[in-house]
Amino acid sequence: MTMNMTLHTDKYQINMMYAHWVNGSLNQRVAFEVNFRKLPFGNGYAVFAGLARVVDYIRDIRFSDEEIAYLREQEEQYDEGFLEELRAFRFTGDLYAVPEGTLVFPNEPLLRVEARIFEAQLVETAILNFINFQTLLATKASRIKQVAPDDILLEFGTRRAQEADAAVWGARSAYIAGFDATSNMRAGMMFGIPTKGTHAHAWVQSHETELESFRLYAKALPNQVTLLVDTYDTLKSGVVNAIRVAKELEAQGKRMDAIRLDSGDLAYLSKQARAMLDKAGLPYVKIVASNDLDENLIFNLKAQGARIDSWGVGTKLITAADQPALGGVYKLVAREKDGAMIPVIKISGNPEKVSTPGIKAVYRIVNRDTGKAEADYVALIEEQDVKNGEPLTLFDPVHPYLSKVISKYDAIPLLKPVFLRGELAAAMPDLDQIRAYHRGQLELFWPEHLRKLNPEHYPVDLSLTAWQQKLDLIQQHKS
Ligand SMILES: Nc1ncnc2c1ncn2[C@@H]1O[C@H](COP(=O)(O)OP(=O)(O)OP(=O)(O)O)[C@@H](O)[C@H]1O
Ligand SMILES: O=P(O)(O)OC[C@H]1O[C@H](OP(=O)(O)OP(=O)(O)O)[C@H](O)[C@@H]1O
Numbered sequence: 001m002t003m004n005m006t007l008h009t010d011k012y013q014i015n016m017m018y019a020h021w022v023n024g025s026l027n028q029r030v031a032f033e034v035n036f037r038k039l040p041f042g043n044g045y046a047v048f049a050g051l052a053r054v055v056d057y058i059r060d061i062r063f064s065d066e067e068i069a070y071l072r073e074q075e076e077q078y079d080e081g082f083l084e085e086l087r088a089f090r091f092t093g094d095l096y097a098v099p100e101g102t103l104v105f106p107n108e109p110l111l112r113v114e115a116r117i118f119e120a121q122l123v124e125t126a127i128l129n130f131i132n133f134q135t136l137l138a139t140k141a142s143r144i145k146q147v148a149p150d151d152i153l154l155e156f157g158t159r160r161a162q163e164a165d166a167a168v169w170g171a172r173s174a175y176i177a178g179f180d181a182t183s184n185m186r187a188g189m190m191f192g193i194p195t196k197g198t199h200a201h202a203w204v205q206s207h208e209t210e211l212e213s214f215r216l217y218a219k220a221l222p223n224q225v226t227l228l229v230d231t232y233d234t235l236k237s238g239v240v241n242a243i244r245v246a247k248e249l250e251a252q253g254k255r256m257d258a259i260r261l262d263s264g265d266l267a268y269l270s271k272q273a274r275a276m277l278d279k280a281g282l283p284y285v286k287i288v289a290s291n292d293l294d295e296n297l298i299f300n301l302k303a304q305g306a307r308i309d310s311w312g313v314g315t316k317l318i319t320a321a322d323q324p325a326l327g328g329v330y331k332l333v334a335r336e337k338d339g340a341m342i343p344v345i346k347i348s349g350n351p352e353k354v355s356t357p358g359i360k361a362v363y364r365i366v367n368r369d370t371g372k373a374e375a376d377y378v379a380l381i382e383e384q385d386v387k388n389g390e391p392l393t394l395f396d397p398v399h400p401y402l403s404k405v406i407s408k409y410d411a412i413p414l415l416k417p418v419f420l421r422g423e424l425a426a427a428m429p430d431l432d433q434i435r436a437y438h439r440g441q442l443e444l445f446w447p448e449h450l451r452k453l454n455p456e457h458y459p460v461d462l463s464l465t466a467w468q469q470k471l472d473l474i475q476q477h478k479s
């Protein structure tokens, strides 16, 4: 099977490309923007991720013989001249995006494609596919990180993930948001994420006794021993045997890493196990827990005084179980007419779904006195006042009567060039730089916006000019 991602798109994109080719409009320049309207999980922010995959995908787009043959066979209406045009297809446009790891909010542009409509249309589906999933996963992981900021977080989800891509890119998203390691070796190899692993129940079950299994495991991997203690009876057998093996390791000058609890009352068992380990003179042996964990359970277990140092999180993280999709959209905001880019709008009966026309920039407005982000400010790219640091009127486009003026601020532009004229504009950051940048992002915000439960709404404001242009276009379409 081919690994070429070029046809990872909806048929309607190819149909529109074809119709543009037939009508001679394929070279019309357009601008599309990506945004989402609603934060997932009731969280106060989302963590942007998926850009690295977008970059690989865009760079590698090629209609090779196989793709062309498939299109020819699938749709007899596609003319040979169109298929020839596709052979020469390369992404030659501009792409701007916020860096991975950025905290992002509803109704602000996260990514913009400015290109020939022939190109900009093709890439919609894959871009949304990558960004929606990875941003969702990074946001879910960030919620888990919030409740256990000082503990070791392990991503264990592959066996329950929605297939292989979700497993590895989900692992990467979790790492961006603060997870420490993944169990998936391919994700480790692809992205350089640290990998960690304990052992399964099968290891214990495949031996005559639990003690024998623990001894043999420790013998094979003496420098990274974490023993799963719940196969038969956690406190009466598993922890007792683990302590014996830890002592045997000590006699060889080695230290056992941890035990893992995977069933039962994790609060109670961890406290009992901690006491037993401490009493045996093994305060350094850590406790790992797993079993259908998520941020609420972890929060609850901590509130119960659980003595757990490390959390293995699988199903609920990798499937974003409480909200399995993010609704990011890709909307046309401007098109070329008579040599100039003009704004376009999409009207909807639902006022929140009316698109904001025009090519926009988004600035994070940081208060100079506090060093904290005050609001995100969406303005047309040509607007100068924000770039010059002039006083800004911040108002909520949904409640325009609520406004304030801010004058001592730094405006950080969030959208950075990724491709310019089809060429990569700058080297992409590596994963550890992204992770560090993400940590810095969290520092920029008041804790009220970051808290997991009922967070304070963070304002995303529209410039007066962009707002007025939107009203004008709505008016124009009404008449
Ligand atoms: N102290 C606790 N407070 C709240 N929830 C807990 C506590 N301890 C464990 N849990 C969670 O409760 C759920 C109970 O899991 P489950 O019904 O599968 O029981 P189990 O002990 O895992 O049994 P099994 O032997 O079948 O694995 C799991 O999601 C687990 O993480
Ligand atoms: O519960 P999750 O958050 O999804 O985390 C992953 C789970 O996968 C493993 O169980 P599994 O029963 O598949 O294998 P095992 O025999 O090794 O326990 C592991 O023991 C965890 O319980």
Ligand SMILES: O=C(O)c1cccnc1
Pocket: 156, 157, 183, 196, 197, 198, 199, 260, 290, 312, 314
């Ligand atoms: O290493 C582990 O303990 C592990 C890995 C994947 C799934 N469950 C557990």
